[in-house]
Amino acid sequence: MAVNQADFSKANAAFVESFKDGDKPLPPARKAVLITCMDARIHPEKALGVDIGDIHVIRNAGGRAVDALRSVTISQQLLGTTEVYVVHHTDCGMVTFTTQQLRQIVKERLGADDTTHYHEFSDLEQSVRDDVELLKSSPLVKPGTPVVGGVYDVHSGAVRWLD
Amino acid sequence: MAVNQADFSKANAAFVESFKDGDKPLPPARKAVLITCMDARIHPEKALGVDIGDIHVIRNAGGRAVDALRSVTISQQLLGTTEVYVVHHTDCGMVTFTTQQLRQIVKERLGADDTTHYHEFSDLEQSVRDDVELLKSSPLVKPGTPVVGGVYDVHSGAVRWLD
Numbered sequence: 231m232a233v234n235q236a237d238f239s240k241a242n243a244a245f246v247e248s249f250k251d252g253d254k255p256l257p258p259a260r261k262a263v264l265i266t267c268m269d270a271r272i273h274p275e276k277a278l279g280v281d282i283g284d285i286h287v288i289r290n291a292g293g294r295a296v297d298a299l300r301s302v303t304i305s306q307q308l309l310g311t312t313e314v315y316v317v318h319h320t321d322c323g324m325v326t327f328t329t330q331q332l333r334q335i336v337k338e339r340l341g342a343d344d345t346t347h348y349h350e351f352s353d354l355e356q357s358v359r360d361d362v363e364l365l366k367s368s369p370l371v372k373p374g375t376p377v378v379g380g381v382y383d384v385h386s387g388a389v390r391w392l393d
Numbered sequence: 394m395a396v397n398q399a400d401f402s403k404a405n406a407a408f409v410e411s412f413k414d415g416d417k418p419l420p421p422a423r424k425a426v427l428i429t430c431m432d433a434r435i436h437p438e439k440a441l442g443v444d445i446g447d448i449h450v451i452r453n454a455g456g457r458a459v460d461a462l463r464s465v466t467i468s469q470q471l472l473g474t475t476e477v478y479v480v481h482h483t484d485c486g487m488v489t490f491t492t493q494q495l496r497q498i499v500k501e502r503l504g505a506d507d508t509t510h511y512h513e514f515s516d517l518e519q520s521v522r523d524d525v526e527l528l529k530s531s532p533l534v535k536p537g538t539p540v541v542g543g544v545y546d547v548h549s550g551a552v553r554w555l556d
Contacts, residue, residue, distance in 0.1 A: 232425075232476040232478070232539040232541045233423075233424070233425070233475070233476060233539075234423050234425045234448075234476065234478075235478075235541055235554065237442065238441040238442065238478070238552065239552070239554070240442070241440075241441055241442020241443075242440055242441055242442070242550070242551060242552045244442070245439060245440050245441075245442070245550050246549055246550045246551045249549065249550030251434070251550075252547070252548040252549060252550065253548070254433070254434050254547070256432070256434075256484060256486055257433075258433035259433070260396075260397050261396070262395075262396070262397045263431070268426070268449040268450055268451045268464050268468065269419070269449070270417070270420075270421035270422070270445070270446050270447055270448055270449055270450075271414070271417050271419075271445055271446050273438050273443075273445055275436050275438070275439075276408060276438075277404075277405055277408050278401040278404055278405055278408075279400065279401065279403070279404020279405070279407070279408070280404075280436075282433070282434055282436055283433050283434050284433055285397075285433055286431040286432070286433055287431055287433075287452050288431045288452055288453055288454075289450050289451055289452040289453075290451055290452075290453070290460070290461070290463070290464045291451075291463060291464035291467040291468070297453070297460060297463065297464075298453070299509070300453070300454060300460065300509055300510075300511060300512070301431050301453045301454035301460070303495070303499065303507075303509065303511075304454040304486065304487075304495070304511060305431065305454070307495060307498050307499060307502065308486055308489070308490060308495065308498075309486055312396070313395040313396060313397065315395070315397075315398075315401070321419060323419055323467065323471055323472055324467075326471070327471060332466070332467070332470060332471065335470050335471075336466065336470065336533060339470065339535075340532060340533065340535065340536070341532075342532035342533055344466075344532075344533060346462070346463050346466065346533065347463075348463060348466075348467060349463070369503060369504075369505035369507075370499060370503065370505055370507060370509065372502075372503065373503070376395040376396075378395050378398055384415070384417070385415040385416070386409055386412065386415060387405070387408050387409045387412030387414075387415065388405060388409045389401065389402070389405045391398065391402070
């Protein structure tokens with residue numbers, strides 16, 4: 231058994247005991263999709279006041295749009311969401327390395343020839359603006375979709391929207 | 394302003410008022426990464442008893458591993474996580490369409506020639522097993538990493554681990 235598995239099961243049993251949201255439909259009630267980072271310090275539903283059934287949440291390293299496009303298309307075309315939020319955050323691991331460095335680490339530790347682009351960035355706000363632009367200009371995103379960028383401060387818990 | 398933006402801001406202001414977790418470090422305290430679906434009915438931190446700072450959470454349509462590999466490598470190699478959980482769920486939208494159908498919808502509605510593979514599936518448990526196997530056999534995942542598969546029941550809130 232993996233290290234956290236028993237604790238997850240125990241917590242889930244308690245969650246099930248008080249679970250009252252079993253009848254929510256598949257399409258998100260608030261018709262929004264959020265793209266954010268996998269960072270352990272971000273609990274997006276708590277930070278934005280989101281209830282079960284409200285919004286789609288896509289998360290990956292950095293909250294990069296390029297990894298999220300497949301999911302956004304499904305969200306819009308099959309499940310009726312009409313706006314997208316892209317939120318990156320302070321103290322993100324994505325500013326601490328380059329793709330070349332990580333490929334070298336993978337080569338040394340795992341012996342693998344790694345061709346992954348890791349989509350790191352050096353400027354936090356610019357990374358959000360780049361991803362907003364990627365979504366707005368993608369032929370796979372519905373034209374005119376509002377795409378809102380923001381930055382989450384992991385120390386204060388505050389989200390600041392970018393103009 | 395997008396439809397949900399003001400409500401997100403209002404909820405976030407209340408969240409900031411009571412925020413007490415501003416000093417958590419970047420690497421996840423519980424050294425685990427969870428891959429799950431973007432589905433609006435899944436609030437993974439609540440369902441598994443996860444605190445701020447505990448685990449990485451990767452989410453995409455279906456909770457598919459193929460979209461998560463870049464993030465898992467960063468999680469393992471740069472941020473020290475040592476186990477992976479892959480949790481798909483009942484009543485998932487990924488069983489309701491085929492890639493060919495969605496490409497046709499995109500063509501008709503957006504006029505785009507879409508070559509995306511949407512990674513839909515027809516058998517829920519098999520999709521979890523496939524993704525566990527993809528991760529276990531990937532040259533970019535640390536050999537010997539425990540990879541645990543599970544299914545979340547959106548009606549009961551229960552997670553069931555697969556053997």
